[in-house]
Amino acid sequence: MNTIRLTGCRPEPLLSYLKALGIFRLVAEQADKTVRAAWQDDVFVLHTTLSEEELLTFFAERYTPTPIVAPWAGGSGFFSGDNVKAVNEIVKSNNSRLALYRQVIGQVRAILKELGQTDKPEDKDVKSNLLRVYQRELPDEFLKWMDSAVVLQNEGQKFPPLLGTGGNDGRLDFTQNLMQRLVELGFANNELVAESMDWLKNALYGTPASGLLKSAIGQFDPGRAGGPNATQGMDGDSRVNPWEFVLMLEGSLLMAGSVTRRLDANAWDKASIPFTVNASAVGNGSLTAGENARGEIWLPLWNNPTRLNELRHIFSEGRAQLGKRQARNAVDFARAIAGLGVDRGLSGFTRYSFLKRSGKSYLATPLGRFDTHTTATHANLLDEIEDWLDKFRRACGGENVPGRFGVALRRLEESIFEYCRFGSATRFGEVVRALGGCEREVSFIHDKPGVIGKGLFTLRPIPLLSADWLLAAQENSPEFRLALSLAALRETGAVGALRCNLEVVTRTKWGWDWAEPQDRYATVWSATNLSRNLQAVLERRMVDATRAGLDGLPLESRFPVSAEDVAAFLAHQTDDDRIEEWLWGLTLIDLARASPKDLAPVAMNELPLPLPRAYALLKLLFLPHYSALPAENNRPMRPEPAILSHLRAQRLPDACQLAARRLRASGYVSLPGPVSGGRVRAPDYSMPKPMLSRLSAALLIPVSKPERLQALVLRPDHSTQN
Numbered sequence: 001m002n003t004i005r006l007t008g009c010r011p012e013p014l015l016s017y018l019k020a021l022g023i024f025r026l027v028a029e030q031a032d033k034t035v036r037a038a039w040q041d042d043v044f045v046l047h048t049t050l051s052e053e054e055l056l057t058f059f060a061e062r063y064t065p066t067p068i069v070a071p072w073a074g075g076s077g078f079f080s081g082d083n084v085k086a087v088n089e090i091v092k093s094n095n096s097r098l099a100l101y102r103q104v105i106g107q108v109r110a111i112l113k114e115l116g117q118t119d120k121p122e123d124k125d126v127k128s129n130l131l132r133v134y135q136r137e138l139p140d141e142f143l144k145w146m147d148s149a150v151v152l153q154n155e156g157q158k159f160p161p162l163l164g165t166g167g168n169d170g171r172l173d174f175t176q177n178l179m180q181r182l183v184e185l186g187f188a189n190n191e192l193v194a195e196s197m198d199w200l201k202n203a204l205y206g207t208p209a210s211g212l213l214k215s216a217i218g219q220f221d222p223g224r225a226g227g228p229n230a231t232q233g234m235d236g237d238s239r240v241n242p243w244e245f246v247l248m249l250e251g252s253l254l255m256a257g258s259v260t261r262r263l264d265a266n267a268w269d270k271a272s273i274p275f276t277v278n279a280s281a282v283g284n285g286s287l288t289a290g291e292n293a294r295g296e297i298w299l300p301l302w303n304n305p306t307r308l309n310e311l312r313h314i315f316s317e318g319r320a321q322l323g324k325r326q327a328r329n330a331v332d333f334a335r336a337i338a339g340l341g342v343d344r345g346l347s348g349f350t351r352y353s354f355l356k357r358s359g360k361s362y363l364a365t366p367l368g369r370f371d372t373h374t375t376a377t378h379a380n381l382l383d384e385i386e387d388w389l390d391k392f393r394r395a396c397g398g399e400n401v402p403g404r405f406g407v408a409l410r411r412l413e414e415s416i417f418e419y420c421r422f423g424s425a426t427r428f429g430e431v432v433r434a435l436g437g438c439e440r441e442v443s444f445i446h447d448k449p450g451v452i453g454k455g456l457f458t459l460r461p462i463p464l465l466s467a468d469w470l471l472a473a474q475e476n477s478p479e480f481r482l483a484l485s486l487a488a489l490r491e492t493g494a495v496g497a498l499r500c501n502l503e504v505v506t507r508t509k510w511g512w513d514w515a516e517p518q519d520r521y522a523t524v525w526s527a528t529n530l531s532r533n534l535q536a537v538l539e540r541r542m543v544d545a546t547r548a549g550l551d552g553l554p555l556e557s558r559f560p561v562s563a564e565d566v567a568a569f570l571a572h573q574t575d576d577d578r579i580e581e582w583l584w585g586l587t588l589i590d591l592a593r594a595s596p597k598d599l600a601p602v603a604m605n606e607l608p609l610p611l612p613r614a615y616a617l618l619k620l621l622f623l624p625h626y627s628a629l630p631a632e633n634n635r636p637m638r639p640e641p642a643i644l645s646h647l648r649a650q651r652l653p654d655a656c657q658l659a660a661r662r663l664r665a666s667g668y669v670s671l672p673g674p675v676s677g678g679r680v681r682a683p684d685y686s687m688p689k690p691m692l693s694r695l696s697a698a699l700l701i702p703v704s705k706p707e708r709l710q711a712l713v714l715r716p717d718h719s720t721q722n
Contacts, residue, residue, distance in 0.1 A: 001034075001047050004055060008206035009044035011350040014364040015220035015248050017299055019203065020044035022251030028308035031058045036305035039347070047305045052205075059200055059243075060192060064097045065182060067104035068145045068249055070167035070175040071112065072130055074120035077176050078108060086179035093188040104142050111137065124156050131157060147256035151273065160257050160273045161294035161354040161362075164219065170360055172216050178249050181242035184213060196243070203243040212239040219354060220248060222363040254315050272326070274318035275299060279353050280330040282413045283421070284367045289410060292356040298333055298349040298370070306345075314346070323383065331413045334420035337372055338379035348372050375423030378472035382416060384465055385435065392438060395456045405456070408438045429473040429480070429582075435462065436584030443503035444527075446514055461505050461512040467594040470586070474599050478565045478574050481602065483582030485561045485702045486534070488591040492554035495544045496522055499587040501537045530576040534697035538622075539644055541700075552625020552636040557702035559596055563709070567609040570691050570698055614652060614685035615698055616709040617670060618643065618659050622699040627706045631666040647696045656685040669715045683713075 009020035024037045027048060035048040050058065069087075071078040077087035090101050111133055112118070121127040131152055135143060149167040151158045159165045167174050185199075186192040195211050202209035217224050217238050224239055257273040279293030300314060320327035320336035327333040330351070336342055337349070351367040389412070396405045412434040419427040439462050446457065474480065489498040491507075499505055499512070500522045506515040515523075522544065524536040541554050568574050620629060621639035628636035640662055646655035660670045660683075670683055687695070703709070 001049060002051055004046040004048060004050070004052055005040075006044045006046065006204050008202060008204050010042050011039065011299070011301060011369075012366045013221045013223060014299075014352055014366075015217065015244060017350065018220065018248040018251035019244055020251065021254050022247035022249070023204065024251075024311070025254055025308060026063060026247075026250055027055070027058065030062065030064060031055075034307075036307050037311070038303055038305045039301045040303060045305075055204065056197065056200055059204075060197060062097075065101060065187065065246070066145060066250055066253065067101045067139075067142050068167075068175050068178050069104060069108065069142070070149065070173060071108040071134070072121065072127055072150070073166055073168050073173060075168060075171060075173040075176055076120075077173075077179065078112060079120045080118050083176065086176065086183050089183045089188040090179060093190065095187055095190040098182075098187055100139070100141055104138060107138055108134070128152070128156055144253045144256060148252050148254075151257040158257070158273075160255065160276060162255055162273075162276070162297055163252060164294075164362070169218055169362055172218050172361070174218060174249060177216060177218070178246060180215070181213075181240070181245045184242050185246070199241050199243045203241055203247060209241065212241055214238070215240045217245070219362045219364045222357075222365060254312060256316070272319060274315045275320065275333075275349070277320075277327055277333055278329045279355075280413070282330045282410070283334070283351070283417045284353075287353070287355075287367075289406060294354040294362055296330065296351060296353040296367070298351050300346045301348045301350060301369075302345060303347045304345065318342075322386070331416050331420075334370065334417045335379055335382055337370060338374045338376035338420035338423075342372070346372050370421055374420060376420045376428075377423065378428055378468065379420055381466065381468055381472060382431075384469075385462065388459070388462055391459055392442075395459055398456075401456065405441055408434070408441045412438055425473060425475065429475050429585075432469060432473045432585035432588075433578075433581040434585075436581060436586070436588060438462075439503070439588060440584050443505070446504060461503070461514065462588050463511050465589045467590050469589045470591065470594045471598055473585075476600065476602065477578075478561075478568045479578040480582055481559070481561045481565050482569055482574065482701060483579050483586055484559045484591075485557050486700065487583055487586035487589070488557040488559045489541075489554070489702070490556045490558070490592070492545070492552075492556060493550050494548035495541055495550070495554035497587075498537070498583075501525060501540060502584065502587060530580050531694045531697040533580075534700045535644075535648070538696060538700040542639075542641070542644070546641075552628055553622060553638065554624075555622065555700065555702060556624035556626065558591060558594070559599075560702040560704040562602070562704055563611045564608040566615070566698055566701055566703055567611045569701065570612060570615060570687075570694050571609050572690060572694070573609070611709075611712065612685075612687045612691065612695075613683070613713055614656055614687050615695060616712040617656055617663075617685060618647075618695070619699055619703060619709055620668075620706070620713070621659055621662060623706055624702070629663075629666065629668065629710075637662070637666055644696060647692075650689075650692055652685060652687065652692055652695070656683075663714070670713050671715060 006020065006023065008016070009023065010016045020037075023044075024035065024046065027046065027050070028035050032048045032050055035046060037044060037046050039045070046055075048055070069078070070076040075082055077084050087105060090098055091105055093102070115130065115133070117130065121130055131146075131150060134146060135152065148160070149163045151160065157166075163174065182188065184193070185196050195209075198207075198209040201207045215238060217240050255274055275298045276295055277298070279291070279296045281287035281289045281291060298320070300318070320333045320342045322332050322336050322339075327336045348369055348371045350369050352364045353367055354362045355365050357363045357365065393409060395401070396409045412431070415427065415430040415434040419431055442456055442459055443461070470484075487498055491497045496507065502523070502525045504515045504520045504523045505512050506519055522540060524540045525533050526536075545554050618639075621637060621643070623629070625636040631637040640658050643655045643658055646652070646658065663670060
């Protein structure tokens with residue numbers, strides 16, 4: 001076996017990839033049945049009994065072209081007004097290598113004559129009937145091509161975007177151009193032209209070649225498509241190596257589509273096109289949502305030498321599966337790869353989108369690579385939001401939907417795509433935050449029916465996600481820990497979970513649903529800043545606790561934070577926007593089933609910020625029942641409602657004085673307390689004004705080890721002084 005590196009064949013552009021497949025297929029079928037092929041270091045490699053010279057000789061002297069024609073489209077050379085020069089040249093040729101081509105052309109002409117079809121079929125039913133006649137009467141070699149260009153269904157036909165609209169792109173017919181290239185190479189004259197060998201070496205090995213032909217390349221190589229600014233000067237011509245065009249279309253035969261039928265015998269047929277999905281702007285910064293595109297294709301790469309029958313099986317079964325359904329877009333495809341929902345043994349995919357970027361013509365635009373060896377170990381968790389995401393995607397495509405919903409959807413899809421592509425907890429955290437952003441947008445408009453797209457109002461809230469989402473997204477940052485402590489505020493008696501304070505939802509036996517208008521009093525979150533929203537939540541929960549007659553405050557959390565994190569929040573050393581994003585995302589997770597022991601250890605700063613004494617004093621009155629100081633009746637101590645009124649008016653001394661009086665009445669004395677000589681030194685609870693604006697919000701945050709707060713502001717003996 002010889003190892004031949006075809007340095008002229010690389011994964012990009014699409015022409016080069018298909019050319020590699022064409023070389024492999026033709027060698028395996030016509031020269032060496034034992035040949036194997038693989039992609040190594042971005043070069044297509046053949047393992048064959050042929051030498052490099054024998055490979056050139058095979059194509060130059062023995063290669064038999066596949067009869068590739070499109071006798072169903074205008075411009076193909078079979079209807080009135082078409083250019084028939086290349087077709088007639090092949091028919092008149094006595095070259096034995098074109099015998100099958102001549103046979104197919106003759107049969108097609110006979111069928112068209114019998115049907116009286118002189119013009120291209122405009123009616124869909126007429127075209128469908130003509131295709132079925134071809135399928136019934138023409139040889140298998142032609143049907144291999146036809147299956148690549150057209151997928152016949154019960155009702156009409158579907159065209160894989162790889163080959164335009166059935167082997168043509170607008171007025172450019174690929175099959176007509178193929179026959180012209182064969183004629184230009186000299187096949188019709190039974191002797192190849194002098195430049196043929198140089199062109200062949202260029203196509204296979206990438207060696208320089210001059211005299212490329214001025215002809216259309218179509219969508220397959222945007223860099224050589226010509227047009228304005230395509231080269232030096234104002235305009236450029238499309239240049240083609242005829243061997244490349246021939247081998248490219250020969251390679252497309254491996255991409256034959258098929259028709260799959262669901263188990264229901266009465267179900268509609270559905271076209272199944274290998275590794276082809278709906279076009280999406282996700283995963284590439286140069287694209288914008290809504291670009292005119294035919295679709296996109298993910299072409300497989302493999303490192304291990306593979307035989308043709310194995311590769312043909314990969315393409316024939318080339319579906320990216322998500323559970324029981326086929327991937328429909330780039331996000332689905334990325335999820336399928338991360339979850340091993342594609343054929344194993346593939347090292348990656350190169351992605352193309354067929355975009356309208358040259359007048360009315362489409363170009364196969366490369367959108368990058370996707371490695372199958374992804375570290376997205378938690379990709380299966382995304383199945384939990386699949387149904388909701390599909391509904392949200394459809395709702396965003398409806399009428400009268402503001403652009404911000406599309407922005408939220410794009411961010412979520414981008415985050416899912418990037419996580420499936422590269423993995424890491426950081427990227428999964430972005431999925432959580434983006435998902436929370438989508439929920440926020442939907443919840444903010446849910447009390448205004450009829451104003452915005454109706455589809456958004458049929459959406460239920462995002463279902464409660466499993467606790468595994470928390471473990472997959474955890475982040476060692478104060479923003480994450482602060483948001484987690486707040487998101488985990490428990491439902492206490494008649495006071496609901498924090499999610500009820502953020503959005504108009506209520507918990508039912510089936511999960512979360514939108515609350516009735518009369519039950520929306522708990523929702524206080526608005527478009528204001530984080531501190532004011534947290535202050536509003538604290539006040540709301542205190543009012544609800546009083547109304548429900550609770551002994552303690554509904555501020556219990558499974559994930560309280562350290563005093564150092566609270567100090568960072570008070571000192572404006574945390575990112576409020578990130579805290580809010582985390583908060584909306586984490587409230588979607590079933591935190592009641594998560595344990596702090598499962599989270600990674602927290603790495604604290606070596607020089608933590610000092611905790612303001614005013615905060616420590618006030619927080620002693622805003623503790624949940626399990627850690628609250630006992631009052632004189634041995635019930636959990638509660639704050640005076642006026643404390644929050646003082647803080648709202650930024651009267652910190654009054655708030656602290658009221659708190660100290662409340663503590664003293666229950667037997668707790670604040671430092672420094674009385675001094676000798678009967679004099680009493682007033683404690684200093686002052687703090688900078690920017691910090692004061694966040695103090696009320698900080699009182700909502702559940703804090704661990706409250707005894708540290710006592711040590712900061714209370715006498716050690718906790719006794720009163722008479």
